[in-house]
Amino acid sequence: MGKTTGFMEYERQDPPKKNPLARVKNWQEFQIVVPEGELQEQGARCMDCAVPFCQTGTTIPGSDEIGCPVYNLIPEWNELIYHNRWHEALVRLHKTNNFPEFTGRVCPAPCEGSCTVALNDDPVTIKSIEYHIVEKGFREGWIQPEPPAKRTGKHVAVVGSGPAGLAAAAQLNKAGHWVTVFEKDDRIGGLLTYGIPDVKLANHIVNRRIELLEAEGITFQPNTDIGGNYPAEELYEDFDSVILCTGAQVHRNVPAEENQLSGIHYAMDFLRANTKSLLDSGHADGEYISAEGKNVIVIGGGDTGVDCITTSVRHGAASITQFDIHPELEHERQENNPWPLYPVVYRQEDGHKEAEAVYGKDPRAYKVQTKRFISDDQGRVKGLVTVDVDTVYEDGVKKRYEIPGTEKTWEADLVFVAIGFTGPEKELLNALNIQTTERNTVEAEYGKYETNIEGVFAAGDNRRGQSLVVWAIHEGREAARECDRYLEGSTNLP
Incomplete structure (x- = not known):
């Protein structure tokens, strides 16, 4: 291990990011490069424990994931960066992961949930360290094409x-x-x-x-x-x-009345058109679904729904609400979600923080199920009706029950469906x-x-x-x- 008492001496320092109100004005990445000395301290928190669940990469039937699916050699490269051996850390990282620059940005980091330090403290900042190892590798010119020495002819x-x-x-x-x-x-x-x-x-x-x-x-x-x-x-x-x-x-649609109205879009159609227009012309061609000045409803509480929030905020939406059919999660692990499983706990993603900064509150509404959409006289969506629901498991089968007296009407100019595929x-x-x-x-x-x-x-x-x-x-x-x-x-x- 890098430092025997590192996990006791150093507290977790989450990677800094640009202020939400500043970053929503553009489409640039907003993670800030951390000084190498600080990263080495974070690497020193790795315990090099006897059984590193962080790199296990498995699932328990009927439960959640444990550790890193690509079996990243996490304790090894944490120790290497602590000793300022960055190039060796990069070699170890690439041994198991072809694209750490992707996972270092968009992975939810199940490895951190399975970190041994997380038993009674904050986990090691594994994802941030991974990101900085590979980015340093590109900056230093260490990452170069490596074509095979010979070909099989296949x-x-x-x-x-x-x-x-x-x-x-x-x-x-x-x-x-x-x-x-x-x-x-x-x-x-x-x-x-x-x-x-x-x-x-x-x-x-x-x-x-x-x-x-x-x-x-x-x-x-x-x-x-x-x-x-x-x-x-x-x-x-x-x-x-x-x-x-x-x-x-193949998108999953909302099983609700009038779900084919104009103004209701699948999330991926919205996200794809936005990115294509951005890359093609910086949005000058107008070939995208604009949320500017619109009251936006996002149906679905997962990452794709958050991506719709992230995009709509930058368009300048009038308001954004995200429907999550599940109840708000607790801030601590529950008994049915023990370590080293991925922690199913409350968290604010970057898109939630941005919406809260712009509109003054977290955009999520919990335990909400859409019952029907409301049309204007031109066949466009102008609102929707929801009901609160309780989710229960009966004999292992998930069931939802409407809560009487909880129907509510919401104004909506744009609806994005993000409930999976x-x-x-x-x-x-x-x-x-x-x-x-x-x-x-x-x-x-x-x-x-x-x-x-x-x-x-x-x-x-x-x-x-x-x-x-x-x-x-x-x-x-x-x-x-x-x-x-x-x-x-x-x-x-x-």
Whole structure:
């Protein structure tokens, strides 16, 4: 360990960020670079405990996640930065994570919830340290293209350029295969580019890594729709193997009356159009859904809903309210959520803090379920009616009961639906004759990833269901390992 008594001597210092009222005036990232001396003190808090649950990367059936899904060697690089050995820390970080600059920005850090110090104190600032290790690596010029020394002559197609697809491509390229990544959008990055606002993960950060992967020999083909402008059968003819990393993009709608009114949009449609217009023209083209001067309702209490808040604040919305069907969480762990599980506790995300700074209060409304939407005389949404609900579990089944007398009418000019996805789009899967499960996900066993078609693998949200960027990277890496084993008979990939 870095310092035997570090966790007793130093308190956790969360990474500083720009003032909410200042940062909502632009689309720039707002995390502030921390002096290296302070980071070394934070690294010294790592206990190098006998069983580092922070890097366990597993789940307990019926419960939440434990530790880091990509098995980051967290105690090792914490000790290395404490001793000012940053380059070695970067090498250890890249050993398990192809893209720490992504996870260091957008991962919810299940590792910190499983930190041993968190048993009775604040956890180590693992996510912040990860972010600063990789950014120092780029600043110092340590991160350079590393093409493989030799090629196998095998060609692999990766369909989808989100985190799972990029991770699979990076690993297969290291193994010496020729890799082509197909993306139906006009820019590479998938969810990383068009699903996460630029203030959280700037496009130039994504492009920086794409350029490295290109320099290492990976071919990227944007504007390519498999089954559309690229015949699906040619995929099987042109490549020795295929990995499907298409994500889960079929939206779940609100089961309420009048849910098709104009002014009601799926969250990802809103976020994608905003980012595309921002990158294309700095919003000068007007090709996006503007929340300026609108009363905005966001239905859904998760991260995508928060991204809608983040974006709407910057547009200059008149008001923003986020509906969460669950009750407000407690500030401390409950008995059914013990360490080292991910802590299901109350927290304010950056978007909540920004909305509170601008509008004077936290935007969330709890235990709220939408019953029906209200239309004006032109078929546009002008409001909605909700009812408060109690969520209970009966014989292990989640049920919700309306609370009598709690109906309420809300004014709304724009409504964003952010209640998740039901699975991957079926058109491509049908064109490739890929079998799916009862959950509409691709039928492919975890750890093996092979579909019903020999040599075709699936990884990420299309196999797992909607999940985290870090889990997508994990599955992309593992699917690459199994693909390499299929092509070569054995594999050295982790």
